[in-house]
Amino acid sequence: MPLNRLVVGFAGLLPILVASAGAQRPASVLPAVPAVHGNLTIQVAYPAAGSAIDAGDSTFLFGTVGDSAAKFTIAGQSVAVAPNGAWLAWIAIPRDSSFVLALVAKRGADSSTASLPLSRAGWVRESGAWVDPKSLAPNGEVWAPQGEPLALSVLAAPGSLVHLLLPNGAVLRFAADSTAAPVSEGLRNFDRDERNLVRTIHGDRFVATLGTALNPNGGLEPSSEGDRLSRPPMLVIALGRDTTRIPWPLTVSRSADAPVAVLLDDDPRRLGGTDRITIGRAYPTGTYTWFLPQGTRTRADMRIGDQVRLRLSRDAIAWVSSADVHRAPATDDPRPAIMGSPTLTAESGITRLRVPLTRPVPMSVDESERGLIITLYDAVSNANWTRYGADQRFVRLITWKQEAQDRITISVAFDRPLWGWRVRVEGTDLVYEFRAPPMIDPAHPLAGRRIVIDPGHPPGGACGPTGLCEPEANLAVGRAVRDRLIDRGATVIMTRDGPDEVELWPRVALADSVDAELLVSIHNNALPDGVNPFTNNGTSTFFNHPQSLPLARAVQDRLVANLGVRDLGVARGDLALVRPTWYPAILTEGLFMMLPDQESALRTPEGLQRYASGIVEGITTFLQRSARAEILPP
Ligand SMILES: [Zn+2]
Structure with a gap:
């Protein structure tokens, strides 16, 4: 029957599959490891004794035992020793906040032992109503538009009752976070075993939202005169008969004002040694998303600690370091900037695109294989001409589109693969430079590179x-x-x-x-x-x-x-x-x-x-x- 035929056929194929897999993965061509004979001495190169490791069921250790003939075990588990006495171990570890591993090397009657104390990162030793003070988020100074909800979170003993006592006597209750703990970046990036990417709910994360309900009667907010809180709110964790109280270092200011006009500059004192770029993130601890050149003008409407939220346009925000944000010297013009007609010129192999603007607005660039798309935020187009220049052929086509009421996209297509691009603010304009591939001699491709x-x-x-x-x-x-x-x-x-x-x-x-x-x-x-x-x-x-x-x-x-x-x-x-x-x-x-x-x-x-x-x-x-x-x- 078909199933049997399939099984038989599959079994017959297997050796061929194995053979071809073997052909794709040749035996190591690396030079042979030289043999070392010497004193039996256990040395652990990693991890250091007493350090905290961030691992699940197992972890790796490596070091040397001094002799290739040594029989070596860690916590009773056998570990292979390379000819030069080096070893790498993958060891099951106890599910405990701290533990000690026994290392034993033997060679005939000779033996050497060592012990390695380790702890687990992120595991709290304490029992009872513990709280991790480093987990209080956000902390420091917060200012936010009136009515903007603020999410608070803390790590504390699973099963406990968590609440925040506000200076005016109001109480904000926390709930256990039912979402799974994120898998660490390290595991995500490196582990090819999908089973290790399954997330678990730890029950130790508690969340609350400080919203409009606490306005306008103070709560965490300062009074209408804008003064600071006289004392920080107090976090209380109760588990059974055990109670822990810690102050939450947080001040919150609410603003009913429009966003503040700001200038982005990572080197305001012109000391040099910066990249003249302000990094923008989709949320305060997120990955790098925007690369905003020095001199960009935009608006800010929220701050959490050392992160400031920029309002790039009506529907786009970016979080940047407060160190790069400065109050714009001139009074703000609430209207979008106006883009004039783009112009291309060419000079010594570089094609230049000048985008005339009444203000250097935030921008982003998205690349494809033979083109790129420039997004201008907080801008409206008044472009009419597009001058392609007399001497340049590298840029094949430029088009632009008013994508939304205050956002423009400019599409640039090239006639060869793009080698590189860069951008700077010049006056109030944005100036882009494009680089075509260099002239390469196919017979001597490295000559002159x-x-x-x-x-x-x-x-x-x-x-x-x-x-x-x-x-x-x-x-x-x-x-x-x-x-x-x-x-x-x-x-x-x-x-x-x-x-x-x-x-x-x-x-x-x-x-x-x-x-x-x-x-x-x-x-x-x-x-x-x-x-x-x-x-x-x-x-x-x-x-x-x-x-x-x-x-x-x-x-x-x-x-x-x-x-x-x-x-x-x-x-x-x-x-x-x-x-x-x-x-x-x-x-x-x-x-x-x-x-x-x-x-x-x-x-x-x-x-x-x-x-x-x-x-x-x-x-x-x-x-x-x-x-x-x-x-x-x-
Ligand atoms: Zn490296």
Whole structure:
């Protein structure tokens, strides 16, 4: 019958499937780990004794035992020891707020023992009516429009009664939050086991809304004269006969006024050393969504702690750091800004789009493969002409649309893939610059290219079981990449060529200052606590903007071929070194520092050569493809 035939057929196919899967995943090509014989000494490289780990049922540890012949156990569980004495363990741990792991190494009659005390991050040791003071949200200064509800939340003992005593004697009751606790970012980003992404309800989160019901009789609000509260509200947690009281450091001001006109500037004293961009988020702790250039004019209508809410247009808001927001010097004109006729000009390979405005309004740019869409908030169009310029062909078509009553979209289509773009405020206008692909000789694609190589870290960086850390490994790979690129005719600028710390922003500033044509940031990976390193390691390459994706794919393909470890694929990531828009920029995570064989490979010339060649071959392939990229028919 059909079912049996299917089963038989499937069983017959299985060896073939296995064989082909085996062909796609070759045995590791990394250099062999050298054998080490020496004193039996247990060293734990991670985690440090007494530290708090953020894990579920199991966690990883790594270090060395000093001898490849050692038999090694942690909490009674057997752990493999690499030829160089390094070990990586994935260990089941007790469901307790703190615990001690016993580590035992044996070699014949010789033995060594160690104990490792650990605790769990986010687990509160206390019993009874506990409350986590760090979880009070929001706290600090809040100002908000009259009638705007304010959500309050706190972590406290499950099953307790939670309420807030307001200075005027009113009581705000909290309810247990019935929504599931979010899965940690680390698990979301790294764990390929879907079962670990199931969320659970902890019952320790309590929520309440401070709304209009508490107005106008004071409550948490100051009096109508606008004075501050004389004392903070008091949070009370009751569980059985146990009661805990803590003050909630919060002041709330309500405003009936219209939004305040503000100017965005991350460097008001002109000290330099900033990126001249204000980051906007969809909610106060959200991801980066808007990149608003210095000089943008807009309005603010709410503040929670150090976050200010901008009203970009009637239906769009963004949260930004209060440090970047300044009261606009001139009195506010409540009408939208007026956009005049856009004009294109070209000069030394750069195409410039000037968007005339009566005020530099907030904007965003969304990219596609061969075009981009500019959104202007708080603006109305009075555009009539569009001048395409005499000498430019790169921009094929510009159209604009009054998308809503105070929002305009401008669509820009290019005749080749966009290499890069940037924007600045000039007077009250927005000026965009577009970069076409450079002239590339397909026979010598690296000749004349200006490439920035960024060896990741320090500060920071992951380390391996035997103590090799990213700053050293990444620099060794970076130097090997540089030498190969120079051999093939490229000009290479290194963001660092020594052990000294370089922060992220100066690395990007250097790439901008040398007018980079391409940037590769070199890293080696690590996992967050609680993710299985044996099933989740491999090679990955990150990019941010669509124009960088072809470079990311080309380099990822060559890295996977050269390193022979699992292919984790390319990924979009909002990382400082891949965020620049003026040139294709990628970040490679070639190997995982915590895996003994991968750490060991990074100590050898062959391992470094494999990593470096992968990057150079990938860049070469990308440039060859770019040289062949056709001009689209009109
Ligand atoms: Zn790194």
